[in-house]
Amino acid sequence: MIATISANPTHATPPTKLGRKVRFRIKRCEGPGKPSTWNTYTVTIDQKGANVISCLQQIAANPVTVEGTRTTPVVWDSGCLEEVCGACTMVINGKVRQSCSALIDHLAPNEGDEISLEPMSKFPVIRDLSVDRQRMFHNLARLKAWVPIDGTYALGGGPKESPEAQETRYALSTCMTCGCCLEACPQFNLETDASKWDSSFVGAQAISQARLFNMHETGKELAPARLDALMGPGGVSDCGNSQNCVKVCPKHIPLTESIAAVGRAVTLHAITKFFRG
Amino acid sequence: MATKHTDFPNHFLLRRLHSLTGVVPTGIFLITHLLTNSSVAWGNLDSRAKEYGHPGVATFQHEVNFIHSIPYLLIVEVFGLWLPIAFHSILGFYYALSGKSNVSAYAYQDNWRYTLQRISGYLGILFIFYHIATLRWGWTFLIPGGTQWDHNYAASTLAMALQGGGDGMTAAGLAVSAFYFIGVSLLVFHFANGLWTAAITWGITISVPAQKRWGVMCAGLGVALMAMAWASVIGYARLDVTAARQTEQRMLDGKSKPASSADNPAQTSSALPAR
Ligand code: HEM
Ligand code: SF4
Ligand code: SF4
Ligand code: FES
Secondary structure: HHHOOOHHHHHHOOOOOOEEEEEEEEEEEEOHHHHHHHEEEEEEEOEEEEEEEEHHHHHOOOOOOOOEOOOOOOOOOOOOOOOOOOEEEEEEEEEEEEEEOHHHHHHHHOOOOOOEEEEOOOEEEEOOOEEHHHHHHHHHHHOOOOOOOOOOOOOOOOOOHHHHHHHHHHHHHHHOOOHHHHOOOOOOOOOOOOOHHHOOOOOOHHHHHHHHHHHHHOOHHHHHHHHHHHOOOOOOOOOOOOHHHHHOOOOOHHHHHHHHHHHHHHHHHHHHHHHHH | OOOOOOOOHHHHHHHHHHHHHHHHHHHHHHHHHHHHHHHHHHHHHHHHHHHHOOOOHHHHHHHHHHHHOOOHHHHHHHHHHHHHHHHHHHHHHHHOOOOOOOOOOOOOOOHHHHHHOOOHHHHHHHHHHHHHHHHOOOOHHHHOOOOOOOOHHHHHHHHHHHHHOOOOOOHHHHHHHHHHHHHHHHHHHHHHHHHHHHHOOOOOOOOOHHHHHHHHHHHHHHHHHHHHHHHHHHHHOOOOHHHHHHHHHHHHHHHOOOOOOOOOHHHHHHOOOOO
């Protein structure tokens, strides 16, 4: 389990105090447009490597608050449980991150420590901690973040690629569409009206993916169309350079370099278009 | 799906013009403006300026005379300065409203600068407006003491505007001086940080090390400009108005300072403008 991953000695896991009680303050919401309330639950830590998801499972099994009220089970989203799918992203103690890799021994090492859980604020809440991340996929489509091959004929061997480009693209390709970079971005706001998504800020995730596919030897074909979209309302120039995105990205994707690289690409694209039409 | 980009005014063009007008002419003007203003301090280094009395005052007066020798000054000002600054400020205000600062949750240094960039923009508008309206357009009712800035008496009337009159610092003058101090400090930060972000916006600095290196250079420029800004505000807030006026009068009359005479406030106090 991820609990054993602790390569960085400064982040060494404190010893587990089995049997300690940890409080979870959870922001609840019954459905889209419904008001939010907070419930607090107590969870007994009875295994090593407990994480936020394993505690949410315990709460689901017995959803009784500290006041003794029985509530509906808390809803959350998860998939891989090893920080590669991004589904379990939520705001933990005020900061966005994956809940499956959020270890209780780090967050609440002692008896009575409290952890707060909230859904991401930049996406519409489906219920409790589960949000609708549809807009991120919409934005990938908006920027044509794919390689244009239709599979009707054999393309032969792929083009050659330099190791440097490959290294850069590998880093970019690890994006798991989790939404951390958008949650922390001061320029990316909640937009529940999907008809406005095409003109609202796309955010670092999609900008970085556009760079990834612009660097791809076959994907390059769509680069002008991607850059056109990135020049429009909500494109790359709506970034305000706060650089929060790169600091919260769990995959350490060089998002601010992607933003600058795309900034250069649109600058050149605009000049080319001006003189060539 | 794909957005239409035939929209006018073109989104990208406006964004890039906003960035550009922050650097040229606004930023370049800020540098020259602070260089000119701080001559009240560095002018003391210029021994030639001593012949009229206060060398800082004389150097500043010399600089102002040069500016006022520019032909079609008003046209240069309107199209080279006021319109670009207004363009950058109005768009900047609108752009700043589109973001929502979150430093409380994400207290990173870069994020603080993002937030300060917006705060300094908001307050910068106020300061620039007050500054131009009172000193350039002569809205003297906004100046404690009601001083009319006069380009022939550049340093002394500026000092009076900052001090709340010609009889030393008043409480209202202190408020004006403090407002100047905060206003110029914020704008210097805004420009230095803006130069750093502009290099990302245009794609000049891409890699993290390149952004760091350029950041160090912008910080260096920021520190130098801040020193000039503070030297200016403090210099005028503490300037002896009467002595400054004597120096300016001599320059206006084309007379050097008599070798023997010490500047005597009593001698020329009658030359002070009516307040
Ligand atoms: C002395 C006056 C000013 C100077 C020299 C100046 C300079 C700059 C520069 C160089 C930038 C960087 C552009 C970029 O990142 O591409 C900038 C950005 C900005 N300025 Fe100004 N500026 C001034 C006044 C103002 C005022 C009065 C406002 C009013 C709110 C303002 C609002 C902004 C905003 C919001 C940004 C960030 C834009 C973005 O990142 O999208 N500025 N400024
Ligand atoms: S650098 Fe740009 S995209 Fe990244 S968090 Fe800041 S404003 Fe958002
Ligand atoms: S760029 Fe990083 S933070 Fe943003 S969605 Fe992808 S993996 Fe998540
Ligand atoms: S469940 Fe997949 S990242 Fe947490």
